[in-house]
Amino acid sequence: MRSGFSDLENQSDTLKLDDEEVVARVLEGNVNAFETLLHRHSDLVARIVKRHVPLQDAEEVAQDVFVRIYESLPSFKGKSIFRRWLSSIAVRTCYDYWRKAYRCREVVMTQLSEKHQEWLEEAVSGESEEKRREADARKEAQDLLNWALAKMSPEDRMVLELIHLEGLSVKEVADLLGWSLANIKVRSFRARKKMEKLLTGQMRDKRRKA
Template identity: 55%
Template sequence: MLNHSDNDLEIIRRVIEGDVNAYNYLLKKYKNYVFKIISKHVPYDQTEETAHEVFVRAYQSLPTFKNKSSFKQWLSKIAVRTCYDFWRKAYKSRELPMSSLTENQQAWLENIISDQSDESFYEQGRRKEALEVLNYAMEKLSPEDRMVLELIYLEGLSGKEAADLLGWSLANVKIRALRSRRKLHQLLIESPKD
């Protein structure tokens, strides 16, 4: 019996040989996994389009898949790099997307509507304000700085894991993380206070 990776390899072989419909199997199998990665890195209203881009890139790159790692790992690299490209385009055009409410923001609004104590309301307001300031500062960072900080500090990846996903050297990731933290710190100090 084929295990998952053998099954993926068989599907990849069939797709490369011209069976385009076989790719649907990989798409269905990894759709939720890709959405989970993307939802951490791009605004909610951009996840579907970005996921589509990931699967198009993966399909086009299948002939280059060398089976040095699992298909899932290979696909996660494409997903992270596609998110990076999303922010790079937004940064170049200086049109930072306005995301719709996240789950946390929706929960925060629902708690306001419900009968919460004044103290709880105050604490939630402070958290929301802190998140807004952090998001404001993160949007000012370059795409490279943003991705390094998100991967290492928000997702908890090691420097080596981040380097692998981004296709950079470990030394580059460490230096970029240090400089990015400093830039973020400076932006947070300079952020507008209402």
């Protein structure tokens, strides 16, 4: 019985510690202290994962993130904020998800619906930014975006999402993915060109069939 009380006391103690101190406890052998990190950052991990992988796979990927975090704790040197270090692992896990899906070709390449075609025509024809944002908010626009992203390589997809959809800087993306600034800049430029080619190509096909 005393052992149970002792575990509760230890958990209560770790709740008062900052992330770096909790990490130190885990590395000293207090495995239960990791639960504090899990509960403290589960919402952050869930938000990151849900932005980058299909909803039906989000829970499994989030679990993979925490497994990687636990296994990588010895490499955390406290040189960066723990949340930032954790976010980097979450983003890289999502990237690995798409690498696996790309190799297995598990992503379904759906055909564009008529509504998708209408949205695409508005986007390519140079509608106002306000109308573009309104169109982006529609489900049809999200489906179209997913269709185009599914045709990108895992590397291009992550760079597009992080820079052009989430608005992160080149340096922030380089830190998250562990790639060089030059690599991110080149991929961002090329990926955007690929996306534009996909969209304009889809419009060209539509006009040809009209």
